[in-house]
Amino acid sequence: xxPLTEEETKxxxxxxxxYVGKNLVHLIDRADAPHCFRLxxxxxxxxxxxxxxxxxxxxxxxxxxxxxxxxxFSKTGKFxxxxxxxxxxxxYAKHKVWIKPNxxxxxxxxxxxxxxxxxxxxxxxxxxxxxxxxxxxDTALGFGVTARSTLDTRKLDPxxxxxxxxxxxxxxxxxxxxxx
Amino acid sequence: xxxxxxxxxxxxxxxxxxxxFAEPSSDEDEDDEDEDxxxxxxxxxARSRALEAKAAAEAAANFAEAAGEGEGEEAMFELPSAEQQxxxxxxGVPVELGELQLRMRECVKVLGDFKKWAAPGRSRSExxxxxxxxxxxxxxxxxxxxxxxxxxxxxxxxxxFFEANELxxxxxxxxxxxxxxxxxxAQALINRGVNLxxxxxxxxxxxxxxxxxxxxxxxxxxxxxxxMLQAASSFLPVMALxxxxxxxxxxxxxAPGGKTTYxxxxxxxxxxxxANDANKERTKGLTANVHRLGCRNVVVCSYDGRQFPKVMGGxxxxxxxxxxxxxxxxSKDAGVKINKSVRDFTLLSHLQxxxxxxxxxxxxPASSGATVVYSTCSVTVDENESVVDYALRKRPHVxxxxxxxxxxREGFRAYKGKVFHESLALTRRYYPHVHNMDGFFVxxxxxxxxxxxxxxxxxxxxxxxxxxxxxxxxxxxxxxxxxxxxxxxxxxxxxxxxxxxxxxxxYLLKHKGIKLRPKAAVDxxxxxxxxxxx
Numbered sequence: 001x002x003p004l005t006e007e008e009t010k011x012x013x014x015x016x017x018x019y020v021g022k023n024l025v026h027l028i029d030r031a032d033a034p035h036c037f038r039l040x041x042x043x044x045x046x047x048x049x050x051x052x053x054x055x056x057x058x059x060x061x062x063x064x065x066x067x068x069x070x071x072x073f074s075k076t077g078k079f080x081x082x083x084x085x086x087x088x089x090x091x092y093a094k095h096k097v098w099i100k101p102n103x104x105x106x107x108x109x110x111x112x113x114x115x116x117x118x119x120x121x122x123x124x125x126x127x128x129x130x131x132x133x134x135x136x137x138d139t140a141l142g143f144g145v146t147a148r149s150t151l152d153t154r155k156l157d158p159x160x161x162x163x164x165x166x167x168x169x170x171x172x173x174x175x176x177x178x179x180x
Numbered sequence: 181x182x183x184x185x186x187x188x189x190x191x192x193x194x195x196x197x198x199x200x201f202a203e204p205s206s207d208e209d210e211d212d213e214d215e216d217x218x219x220x221x222x223x224x225x226a227r228s229r230a231l232e233a234k235a236a237a238e239a240a241a242n243f244a245e246a247a248g249e250g251e252g253e254e255a256m257f258e259l260p261s262a263e264q265q266x267x268x269x270x271x272g273v274p275v276e277l278g279e280l281q282l283r284m285r286e287c288v289k290v291l292g293d294f295k296k297w298a299a300p301g302r303s304r305s306e307x308x309x310x311x312x313x314x315x316x317x318x319x320x321x322x323x324x325x326x327x328x329x330x331x332x333x334x335x336x337x338x339x340x341f342f343e344a345n346e347l348x349x350x351x352x353x354x355x356x357x358x359x360x361x362x363x364x365x366a367q368a369l370i371n372r373g374v375n376l377x378x379x380x381x382x383x384x385x386x387x388x389x390x391x392x393x394x395x396x397x398x399x400x401x402x403x404x405x406x407x408m409l410q411a412a413s414s415f416l417p418v419m420a421l422x423x424x425x426x427x428x429x430x431x432x433x434x435a436p437g438g439k440t441t442y443x444x445x446x447x448x449x450x451x452x453x454x455a456n457d458a459n460k461e462r463t464k465g466l467t468a469n470v471h472r473l474g475c476r477n478v479v480v481c482s483y484d485g486r487q488f489p490k491v492m493g494g495x496x497x498x499x500x501x502x503x504x505x506x507x508x509x510x511s512k513d514a515g516v517k518i519n520k521s522v523r524d525f526t527l528l529s530h531l532q533x534x535x536x537x538x539x540x541x542x543x544x545p546a547s548s549g550a551t552v553v554y555s556t557c558s559v560t561v562d563e564n565e566s567v568v569d570y571a572l573r574k575r576p577h578v579x580x581x582x583x584x585x586x587x588x589r590e591g592f593r594a595y596k597g598k599v600f601h602e603s604l605a606l607t608r609r610y611y612p613h614v615h616n617m618d619g620f621f622v623x624x625x626x627x628x629x630x631x632x633x634x635x636x637x638x639x640x641x642x643x644x645x646x647x648x649x650x651x652x653x654x655x656x657x658x659x660x661x662x663x664x665x666x667x668x669x670x671x672x673x674x675x676x677x678x679x680x681x682x683x684x685x686x687y688l689l690k691h692k693g694i695k696l697r698p699k700a701a702v703d704x705x706x707x708x709x710x711x712x713x714x
Contacts, residue, residue, distance in 0.1 A: 139401070
């Protein structure tokens, strides 16, 4: 477990910024308790400082997880967000998408969101913007990237993809072995 | 012994009712008398005796009828001779299940009222032996385990217990209060075609699932972390632990995380929960559950639980859901019936004894909580009461306190000649046939300041070593004798003894991660030096 290097921080923040935009500041300067980012075995954890200080006494081979896991660095140095980051993203996301009940299961099986399943979308969402996907009763289901801007989606045919799938809560079951 | 009697009564009453339904006209006058006469304290005993006698007679008729002999009291049940038993065991004479069942019923009846029903010249132990063998045969247990479980209950109740192990327990889920409220969750699940109901008055977060049109472990609500699939029995240790917001809590054997996430939810994501599990593979599922349920105050680590006061101490509360034989969850995992031997039980209880001491030592006694909850999903005494009793003897500053759970049977205070500490009545046992949940055991221990520990000298350590070696469940039959010896074993030089005692105290404190002041540390080092030279 160690703090992130300059480059790593940049990689992580640019990914997060894609979803939370300027709200990223709130992640770092929190009013309640100071939080920090820690790297442990390729994985990045977002954790309160008090928790981190206690976890220091756990030896490296024995430590499995602390706080919230945001994602992992690939071997090539790219950062990839995991579904476990959903809580953090959902709290500060600027752009959101709600999908209809009949679109929930297809999305949870790892498919992209078709326009027919789109229930609601935040106004003036640009193209290729990170969005958090909710069900109609406001349960966070995952996150993805918009294929078109809000304006353009109106013109699309029902089967066209509006949100590219990136992660969904179904991964807790599907990828249980590789997630951690 | 009085519980034996009461159980016979309980058993006898339903049989009587059954008999009455079968032939309603036969003894009407008696019935009227029974039901109409006012019950007073004075005639209660006489009435109950009369009832018992009648029930026994009717039950006898019932049994005889079932046997197809219809001869009433003449139709005596014959116990197979020793040779026959031997032949049966070797598989020479195959026994049909129906016959087996019948024989078990007869044995239960005979053992229920031995004087009346036993064949002349046969001893009680012969009947018991036959019954245990038949149980093992009928339900598919190995004979060792069948006997072990049989001995826990009065005869008729034992049969109920074995029967209950064949039936599945109800599916229960726990609302994750970090994400949802129970009412909203119930509504959402009902909309998906799930038939459910609150699990009972004792829990505000439990829901019992009767039937479901969708897989209950893969609904969007489940994946979003609004609930956890969790047996009702595993709510209990966490409820007994009563974690408070802001505390430091350790869950020593936590996978797959049902209890850990419950603790975290009760603490409202404040403080810190250390979730430990010795099996690294299982920590994956544990971590996934912790994240799915949105618990941000959890540190997952993978140590052998016995290392714990060394890794970290100073916890406010420790939950030890110890690894166990799983005799309480036979309905879930029938493999237990055949793959447990004497050796498994000795090894397990040894491990449990080590773990419970580690759990106690990990506590910060100065904390307002300072609670250890010991639980197992096993019903045997050597994994439960003996372990707690052992901990009470080894750590005199620890005492049992009420669990705060509304129901459950009291723990055994004595079992098969072993006499446990009297406070073991404060522990709670749960049985599948009584509470309709997995067999379970919960004990809550309060850790006091270890400074109160009396100097006990050498004899104490010898005892400890001995028990650590063989791991046998030692009963506290020598509660007072052991302490008397301590004075004899004290060092001749009084000053020497003082130094040793002091150094031991220091060592203990250090061991538990309590920092000593620099001056004290110097003292400790000097004392430790003195200790070594001895």
